Amino acid sequence: MDLLTLITFLPLATGLVLVALSRLLPARTWRWVGLAGTLLTFLLSLQLWAGFDPAQGGYQFLHHVPWIPSYGIHWFVGIDGMSLLLVVLTTFLMPLALLGSWTDIEKSPRSFVFFNLFLETGMLGAFVSLNLFQFYVFWEVMLIPMYFIIGIWGGPRRIYAAMKFFLFTMAGSLLMLIAMLVLYFLHAEQFAGALNFDLIAAPGASTAGLLDTLVPIAENAAVPWWKTQAWLFFAFALAFGVKVPIVPLHTWLPDAHVEAPTAGSVVLAAVLLKMGTYGFVRFALPLFPVAAETYAPVIFTLAVIGILYGSLVAMVQKDIKKLVAYSSVAHLGFVMIGIFALNEEGLQGSILQMVNHGLSTGALFLLVGMIYGRRHTRDIADFGGIAKPMPVFAALFGIVVMSSIGLPGLNGFVGEFLILAGAFLVSPWIAVAATFGVVLSAVYLLWMYRRVFFGPCDNPENMGLLDLGLREKAVVVALLVPIVWIGVYPDPFLTRLEASVGDLLHRMEKTASAARSEAQPSEVHQAGAARSEAQGAEDLAAIRYGRSPR
């Protein structure tokens, strides 16, 4: 069986087997089998890591199976360096998330395991999809398990949070669905009516993919507005922007994070948010390069607002988990800036930073979960001086905080530095403003760390706190390994990104110049502006069909 397909469905298959075998198996067995399934998935994904050829720019491990061929819907998977990193991040974090909430879940623990496995398949499927329809299916499917994880195992306001999460994402993606269909028919218009959702040509086939579609730019008056790059980009950006989240679309995130159980928060922060940024890189940039370039300043501005706003709001939070949630808003702002720097430094930095944020924020949520499990509060004011009873916890928490602050030598710095350097090369002032966020991250995280861990341990409830057990230590240390590795020797990661990022930029440049030259003969059409719209569209189509599929 194809490796990517296997990796994608192994978690769900594990879950289904569990369901099929018997609900009567003890919850313990469910947990162990679930853990085994995720671990096996991780091991398989390491095979991807090993087998991936970093020198090659395009997609690898391609697998194409006709699904509904008459509509261009296929099972089409493949990865490049960017999706490779995110796939491995996902498979690496999933077992840790399960282990991290090993003892927390009391209410229907079996379903909890099942939904987590279901969720993993959803996320992996989205990362490996090379068919837009297939991507959309996974993009939406992923919501269902997450909705239940928050809604069933969440905190007191879980229903509100789950609903908010669901509606925000849904509202965003509906517009994307429409844009996808526009794109789909645009593609058909240009390629002799060929219906295809595949991003690129299937292996061995000569058909064109969606990425070969020439999306017109607005300079051409004969093109209706809803077919232009600007509007399609906007529709995609809205869907992805909610997920990232870009300020002001972010208010679902603190609620979802605070209410979600530990495993939910970890996955939400570490992987689900990356769906948004990944969506920009995978779809929005190569499909609408001109719009991406044109609206980069808008995104820059929003991202910088996100960094400063997220940091300042994080600073005044009283709940540790909410603080970490707002810090995500700030960190993802960095990622957005790097992406829209549209150069190799920024993009490589951004994708690395997606992984970094997954590791450090994932670790932070796990650690917060551990203290919550002991004290059943996350209020900063309830703590103080707990470095005394919990020295190991304090030390590990401290290292993760430093990674999140972007201390050189740990992972966060490498990503942030590349992002800021890349941004500075195109837009110095944006980079300067964003760099100020680096100062703020130290303020809010260290302030929280000081109030929780330092000072006298004078609350009697904190004096007897037990330090981390073996399982908990193992989970955190497992996360520290890549945190230090990327900080000290990021080369294996960066080399895997190099060719893919170069390929993306090259493709964008090519498509953008094609779209621009397409817009040139616009005088012809302006003359005919009086003619009926249908006629104009026909003319345009005639011009387009002349383009030979690659």
Add this chain to the structure above:
Amino acid sequence: MVETAATSELLRCIVLLPLIGAVVHGVMLGLVRRELPRGLVIAISCLAPALAFLVTLVAFFQLRDLPAGQTALVDGVYTWIGAGRLVAEMSFLFDPLSAVMCLIVTGVGTLIHVYSIGYMDDDHRDDGGFQRFFCYLNLFLAAMLLLVLGDNLLVMFLGWEGVGLCSYLLIGFWFGDRWNAYCGMKAFVVNRIGDFGFLIGIFLILWALADAGGATLDFREIQAAMPAIVERTVAVPTWLGGEWRLTTLIGLCLFVGAVGKSAQIPLYVWLPDAMAGPTPVSALIHAATMVTAGIYMVCRMSFLYAEAPGASAVIAWTGAITALFAATMAIAQTDIKKVLAYSTVSQLGYMFLAAGCGAYSAAIFHVGTHAFFKALLFLGSGAVILALHHEQDTDKMGGLRRHLPWTHKLFAIGVLAIIGFPGLSGFFSKDEVLLAAYTAHVPGHQALWAIGVLTAGITAFYMCRLHFRTFFGESRVPQDIVHHGIHEPANTVLVPLAVLAFFSIFAGLAGFPDPYGEQLGVPESNSLAHFLEPVLAQPPHHVELATELGLAALATTMAALGAGLAWFLYVSRPELPARFRARLSALHRLVENKYYVDELYDALIVRPLVGISDRVLFRGIDAGLIDGVVINGSARTVRGLASGVLKYAHGGLAQGYLVTMVVGTLAVLAWLLRG
């Protein structure tokens, strides 16, 4: 450029040795949860810097014996960060400049490690505090060596932030006290503000060089590329002059980093509070090594500052004003370590004064001598503090020379060295600095010189005041401390003091001024400056012997006046200061409270920022506007619509939505799969 350097794999060992020490301690403490026996902890943590010192010596001789034309050792380990146009190697550079710094860091570092054995002996006997302390100390040394040995700005920045981390950890070492934890955090955050400037400087260099043919952060490559960017200018707001040289802008940005790390105005506020850490930490990190990193960076980038006269003038003036300002604050302090802290800020100001005047080797000279005598003073104060069972207030000291004769004598050597007693190390290095100001081509250099001389007088006053109040006069030691006994500290404490005292006396000979040397028949007697010449350009002027002697005499007179005044006020007529205090109570309070700068920052920056974030951003925009009005408002509207118009779809928004979605999906699937 590159062929002027030989390869040597010794350099990585210098960094790795203390790093290994730190990692061993860290793993034992953090994961194994087993404190090693004390003997083993001492062996590991003191051997690491001692070996690093020996390796540095070997490298130093290798460097000295390099064939003509080669002026540096390099050690490229691996590519650290490489993406697009940006490549930063993990590589080390050992040229005369880093050699001098490295010797100081490992040498003084080793002594302070030994001293710490005695100082930390009675601390935290059971919870691993002893080992934790040495873990941080070793880690600090590794980071400091990275900073010094880094071959490019990024490795330097790695060390730069690393020492900041260790400083944070060590200031807050006794974290059970809220104040210590607060001071540690303050140090880190203030340094981060400086690092913000440092980072912008790095980006500016990348940006400028990317246009000029190749982005690089490698010091020697930047130097080689300087001609391409020297002529470039950047537009700045008209009230700043409309147009600046790019080098000036870069220089100023990097200097912001130095201002943070080396505690200059306006970012000096963290250093006095950093005294919350154990005394060996104050000596090593907050006097001898880390805080001089800013000066080291300016000297390392001297090829850039030489082309940035505007930035250099700012550096010189910042240094001079800080020197004076901090010295006045030291006058009214009663905490023995606080006095030394302000004195450190003031001395760092001297170093920047020299660097800003283009006398980079004079700056490094003062870094070196200051490392010895300030470490001596701090460790001496630590011996006093230890003898008085952790009492730091000089109001509760006095007459201690009877109880602590050795400490008294050694401390006196430190005092004499810092006030520039003729012949001692501080005399030579301070004169070099003042001479540099006197002859510099910086706007207002006479004023700079005058400030320097005035500060020398104040320095002599407050240092002698400190010494007299501690060791002379009537004892003010509280009875309970006297009852416990006041004893000279252990030998592990005294021996490092003696070694430092030796260097405080004689280290000045390394920079014996050429004009004096010529008189004595020793050509090129300023061996330090000549050793540094391949890296640090000398100011071109030649100085007459008479000028040199005249300036020295003036500064010495000034110092003598200050010292004499202190003797008069605190030994002959000890009742006078109280009367002055009563007369000038407003002024005294202003100085004693450090001009209320901390309070000012708190009122102007910290509280408004927290207030706005909480009330406007969080409660106002996030919870109020976005969630309250837009989201919940539209939800209410939709619900209203739904109940009004679409009565049949009752049952809540999400359920309806879910049902519609599931039905729709099934319908589509059925339709698609029909054939």
